[in-house]
Amino acid sequence: MSTTLEKAIRERREEIVSLWRGKVFDRLSDKISPGTPIGDAFVEGMAMILDGFASGDGSLRREGVTTVARILAVHPFRPSHALSMFVDLKTVLLETVPGGEEGAECVRRIDETTLEAFDSFMEHRETIYRLKVEESQKRMHMQLRGKRS
Amino acid sequence: MSKYLPKQSELVKEFEEKPGVLKGDYAKSEWWETPLEFREGNFCFPAKPEVLEELGFPNPRKWAPTDDDWKLPDGWQKTVMDGMKERLKKYRSLKLYLDSCMRCGACADKCHYFLGTGDPKNMPVLRAELVRSVYRNDFPLVEKILKGFSGSRKLTPEVLKEWHMYFYQCTECRRCSVFCPLGIDTAEITIMVREILQLVGLNNNWTLAPVANCNRTGNHLGIEPHTFVQNIESLVDDIEDLTGVTVNPTFNRKGAEILFITPSGDVFGDPGVYTMMGYLLLFHHIGLDYTISTYASEGGNFGLFTSNDMMKKLNAKMYHEARRLGVKWILGGECGHMWRVVHQYMNTMNGPADFLEEPVSPVTGTKFTNAKATKMVHIAEFTADLIHNQKLRLDPRRNDHLRTTFHDSCNVARGMGMFEEPRYVLNKVCNSFHEMAENTIREQTFCCGSGSGINAEEYMEMRMKGGFPRADAVRRVKEKHKVDSLVTICAIDRATLPPLMRYWTPGVSVYGLHELVGNALVMEGEKKRTEDLREEPMAGFEDGDDDEE
Numbered sequence: 001m002s003t004t005l006e007k008a009i010r011e012r013r014e015e016i017v018s019l020w021r022g023k024v025f026d027r028l029s030d031k032i033s034p035g036t037p038i039g040d041a042f043v044e045g046m047a048m049i050l051d052g053f054a055s056g057d058g059s060l061r062r063e064g065v066t067t068v069a070r071i072l073a074v075h076p077f078r079p080s081h082a083l084s085m086f087v088d089l090k091t092v093l094l095e096t097v098p099g100g101e102e103g104a105e106c107v108r109r110i111d112e113t114t115l116e117a118f119d120s121f122m123e124h125r126e127t128i129y130r131l132k133v134e135e136s137q138k139r140m141h142m143q144l145r146g147k148r149s
Numbered sequence: 150m151s152k153y154l155p156k157q158s159e160l161v162k163e164f165e166e167k168p169g170v171l172k173g174d175y176a177k178s179e180w181w182e183t184p185l186e187f188r189e190g191n192f193c194f195p196a197k198p199e200v201l202e203e204l205g206f207p208n209p210r211k212w213a214p215t216d217d218d219w220k221l222p223d224g225w226q227k228t229v230m231d232g233m234k235e236r237l238k239k240y241r242s243l244k245l246y247l248d249s250c251m252r253c254g255a256c257a258d259k260c261h262y263f264l265g266t267g268d269p270k271n272m273p274v275l276r277a278e279l280v281r282s283v284y285r286n287d288f289p290l291v292e293k294i295l296k297g298f299s300g301s302r303k304l305t306p307e308v309l310k311e312w313h314m315y316f317y318q319c320t321e322c323r324r325c326s327v328f329c330p331l332g333i334d335t336a337e338i339t340i341m342v343r344e345i346l347q348l349v350g351l352n353n354n355w356t357l358a359p360v361a362n363c364n365r366t367g368n369h370l371g372i373e374p375h376t377f378v379q380n381i382e383s384l385v386d387d388i389e390d391l392t393g394v395t396v397n398p399t400f401n402r403k404g405a406e407i408l409f410i411t412p413s414g415d416v417f418g419d420p421g422v423y424t425m426m427g428y429l430l431l432f433h434h435i436g437l438d439y440t441i442s443t444y445a446s447e448g449g450n451f452g453l454f455t456s457n458d459m460m461k462k463l464n465a466k467m468y469h470e471a472r473r474l475g476v477k478w479i480l481g482g483e484c485g486h487m488w489r490v491v492h493q494y495m496n497t498m499n500g501p502a503d504f505l506e507e508p509v510s511p512v513t514g515t516k517f518t519n520a521k522a523t524k525m526v527h528i529a530e531f532t533a534d535l536i537h538n539q540k541l542r543l544d545p546r547r548n549d550h551l552r553t554t555f556h557d558s559c560n561v562a563r564g565m566g567m568f569e570e571p572r573y574v575l576n577k578v579c580n581s582f583h584e585m586a587e588n589t590i591r592e593q594t595f596c597c598g599s600g601s602g603i604n605a606e607e608y609m610e611m612r613m614k615g616g617f618p619r620a621d622a623v624r625r626v627k628e629k630h631k632v633d634s635l636v637t638i639c640a641i642d643r644a645t646l647p648p649l650m651r652y653w654t655p656g657v658s659v660y661g662l663h664e665l666v667g668n669a670l671v672m673e674g675e676k677k678r679t680e681d682l683r684e685e686p687m688a689g690f691e692d693g694d695d696d697e698e
């Protein structure tokens with residue numbers, strides 16, 4: 001991402017977080033409430049994503065993506081509903097950062113993050129199913145354990 | 150003021166913009182008329198008809214919460230209302246809790262299920278209101294007294310569905326009661342409502358199948374005596390392979406001094422079995438004269454999550470076996486709800502056990518006066534006393550491969566007030582221990598999210614949500630102190646926390662306290678130890694190193 005864009009995001013970070021947060025919680029607050037531990041962790045994840053954008057730190061951005069996807073995946077959201085938070089981010093960023101080439105780069109990076117988030121969301125859904133299967137397998141294994149002697 | 154309370158500006162914004170209970174979609178409705186949706190992941194499978202038949206419980210049938218028709222029995226309204234009347238008369242606490250709540254809201258944001266799901270009906274005050282609103286409608290005198298408070302409603306199938314959903318999203322953890330100025334214990338309301346729901350066949354298989362098994366064979370898995378013995382003997386073999394020491398537990402031995410009872414999760418569950426290995430090593434180390442019953446082969450009691458009568462029936466085997474075997478007193482293993490039953494109810498429910506003696510440690514001579522009535526001592530207390538009196542040879546460096554924190558199990562912490570003993574033991578058997586945040590431990594501990602008989606696979610999504618506050622506190626202590634081991638003294642926790650950690654806080658494993666005791670014990674005649682009880686390498690004890698004492 002260009003330094004101009006990164007600088008613009010850094011300078012208006014608080015405003016962007018607040019606008020983005022407002023839009024996201026409007027949509028999700030019947031499941032993820034602001035001001036609760038889960039809401040706080042969600043906001044932390046959002047801030048990591050934005051800071052990753054602003055600093056060009058891909059691993060921070062990915063950590064943020066994992067944090068929000070992990071929370072979204074335990075709630076009964078459709079993937080499209082869950083990931084609409086990145087459409088919100090696009091709207092907010094395009095309203096607050098310069099247009100032109102910067103804007104196009106911004107869109108490209110958000111699209112990339114959205115796809116990462118989709119992968120992470122689905123991985124966490126799969127983790128839940130795996131945990132279910134493993135729990136029953138484990139029980140069976142332990143029941144059979146005593147038979148070996 | 151709690152930091153979790155939403156700010157006023159947020160509440161205003163939420164009220165103005167978000168469709169919700171207080172306006173918009175439900176503007177002309179009461180709060181309880183918000184829609185209810187059963188879907189995969191938010192309910193436990195109901196009990197199988199054969200399980201109900203075996204127990205003689207009402208209304209055995211095939212059904213699912215997603216069905217429109219729950220096949221309630223004829224006259225179900227009368228059954229429920231009579232059930233409620235009977236319990237209001239019998240249990241003064243229920244009446245007191247239903248009548249005295251002043252809707253102050255202090256409990257609202259204290260429930261892990263509310264914090265994890267964001268669903269207002271999981272606020273303890275509203276959870277109780279689900280039943281209070283019916284109670285108010287159907288008991289005219291109460292209605293008269295309470296007039297001026299919020300409304301009342303009729304008992305309908307939808308109300309029962311709501312009870313079924315939300316009283317199985319309460320894990321009976323009692324955290325809310327710590328913050329209530331009147332001490333209202335919503336867990337007690339949940340216990341009663343679940344008992345009433347059983348009267349019309351609304352239940353869960355994950356609770357009732359173990360109840361039926363326990364009723365038949367003495368333990369949750371329905372394991373028969375020879376298999377129970379075989380499993381423990383396989384642990385004896387594992388101990389011998391690892392340490393070179395042969396421990397000799399005895400079964401059903403008449404005349405032993407002590408009867409040892411632990412949850413069957415310690416005998417059959419992973420990682421519970423490593424805790425069992427720890428007990429076996431400890432008892433061998435001190436030469437304890439103890440025996441294990443193959444009938445009282447379960448300390449856990451899912452009767453607590455079913456009905457008072459069932460709890461009493463399942464618990465009776467403890468004293469029966471103690472009497473039959475002629476022991477002096479009972480030692481109990483690491484468990485949560487078992488200790489709530491033992492500590493709070495057993496003496497009056499199944500006792501008095503005047504055929505037993507007031508427990509005295511045969512090693513230190515310490516009198517456990519707090520167990521004078523029940524004649525049953527908690528293993529953490531027993532071990533803490535041994536350590537305090539320097540009766541154990543311990544090498545805490547053998548746990549140097551673990552960086553620990555401690556999860557207070559709800560029932561041991563809030564149900565019996567035990568906070569310090571496990572911490573004392575833990576600090577003596579390992580060198581790295583860090584507490585989680587203060588508002589998440591001791592009496593304020595957060596539930597694992599799966600207690601009270603809802604630890605079903607199919608309920609995983611809800612369990613992950615309910616367990617979030619606990620997992621988040623672990624994440625924070627992990628980030629701060631590189632903690633990788635969550636120690637607990639509850640068999641249900643040992644089953645429920647591993648998936649919770651895997652989902653929210655990968656890289657943290659779950660241990661029983663006595664597993665770490667077993668790692669640290671220096672046994673007479675042992676071979677050089679290089680691995681812990683899980684066969685994981687101990688740091689600094691690798692082959693070739695010789696830095697043991």
Ligand code: SF4
Pocket residue numbers: 259260261262271272273276318319320321322323324325326335336339
């Ligand atoms: S007892 Fe625990 S789970 Fe139940 S309402 Fe209170 S805080 Fe929530």
Ligand code: SF4
Pocket residue numbers: 249250251252253254255256257273274328329330331332333
């Ligand atoms: S804290 Fe106690 S009195 Fe206040 S609303 Fe909750 S249950 Fe009622």
